[in-house]
Amino acid sequence: MGTAFWIALVFILIAFGILICRFFIWIKEEKIRIYDIGALLDIGKKQVQANAYGFKPEKDRLMAILSAGEGKEYAGKVAALTTVRTFTKLYNRYDNNQSSRYFFERAYETANMNVLNALRGENGRAYAVCLMLRGNLLSYAIMGHINIYIFRKKELILLSRGQIMEELIKEKVNKGILSKEAALRISDTNKAYNYIGRDDYMKPLISKEEIKLKRKDMVVIINAGVEKNISIRELEIILSKKHGCKKTAKEIIETIKKKDTKDLDNLGLILIRI
Template sequence: MVNAFNKQLEKSHRNRENITDVSKKNKGKTDMGTAFWMALILILTAFFILSWRVYTWIKEEKIMIYDIGALLDIGKRQVQANAYGFKQEKDRLMAILSAGEGKEYTGKVAALTTVRTFTKLYNRYDNNQSSRYFFDRAFETANMNVLNALRGENGRAYAACLMLRGNLLSYAIMGHINIYIFRRKELILLSKGQIMEELIKEKVNKGLLSKEAARRISDTDRAYNCIGRDDYMKPLMPKEEIRLKKKDMVVIMTAGVEKNISVRELEIIISRKHSCNGTAKEIIETIKKKNNEDLDNLGLIIIGI
């Protein structure tokens, strides 16, 4: 009896040991499984975060980069009196094109002074400020700087400045500079600037000038405002920003370009889908091949969105 009881006791003890061993093994497997799933979750989370950052970076880079082409040509003149400038940061861009007029070097001085004024002021531009505030301040400061630089000499400048914030366009023009948008193979005129033609239309629409009197006015392309006048007049500015579409192009040109190439010729050249710089070169080359003996200075900026 005693031996049987001892055998039963030993058997029971062995069973408890076996159960303990199995329990330890199962616990080890459970711990390994939990660690595996936790590691997998961490890896997937890290991969998701990295993918999102790469996607965001690519998206930002696409917004940041504008294709820009700019070109000046002296034409048949002895002095290049056109000038341009750019300032770009992140998804913002400021571009200025200026055309000077005056005897000898006064036009050149006026245009260069205008561009330098805009680029310097843009370095201190606060992104929280409106584009209208910048335009007002920059044009008025440029007007004062041109007067100081010329010191009584007869010279002036026309200028168009645009600001891009992502795909939102705002612009201001003083004098005769043309701004177009190229969209779906069509060149759409935004403004010819402050010229008599636009002023006459405005006065006719307001009933301040009859259509008969308007027809008798000649030289409608003459600018009625400029940078470098004692009685400062504000630039032309649209009331709202313009929302551009993907593949749109903004084209700014001086009167010298506008008078020597048709809109249709421009549309054909731009439709060839060169880089903006290549397109600008082809436009200028096309004008020069016409061999106009009285060819004025040429100035052109093209910006692809």
């Protein structure tokens, strides 16, 4: 066998090695970038389902939104659906070179205007959490009362309780704007001070920086109906089971409904495993 043969063999082996390396890199990237998603709504014991959700998954990116509406008759439903449709429509035109903050600010302000136009003077509003994932980097924005957690190593870590009076009061007390005595007099832990559908628009709460998630972390978004009717410990036990997000979401809802709570609110949640 001549020198040409051995040179050719070396090049073949090098090329084969490069292909193998690229294959394993691709496998690793796929494990990071494919999201397991479970989203579920339940009407509870109400006559109208006033919650809505939407998501736009891509290979290495994801936008998801959960919205909870409030209002007489169908006003809350209209507000929530309008909010979700606004976000998904705007995301279809979202440029990945733009920051997530730009998208959040534009989407919430546009949704606020669209909800006002859709309700035409009817008394309704919507709360909403929107998140964006870029690989394993999380950013989020909240308007109103919806909680967002990270589930890691069998423990729920609260990222934000949203824009509720308790959080606003804490901020004002810490800044010295409000006394502790005054805070106790006006405290209402479950009341949201901001929402979509305001004439005097207020900006959402936006995460200050991207949060780096770990493999097998789960993002958990729950509305007030879920929060009030299941404990953190109960959630942690269910989330610790090695099920897909769809099955896990279903078990959470079923656990709440088995309690047969009187006047059970609408239930809504989104689970996303990295």
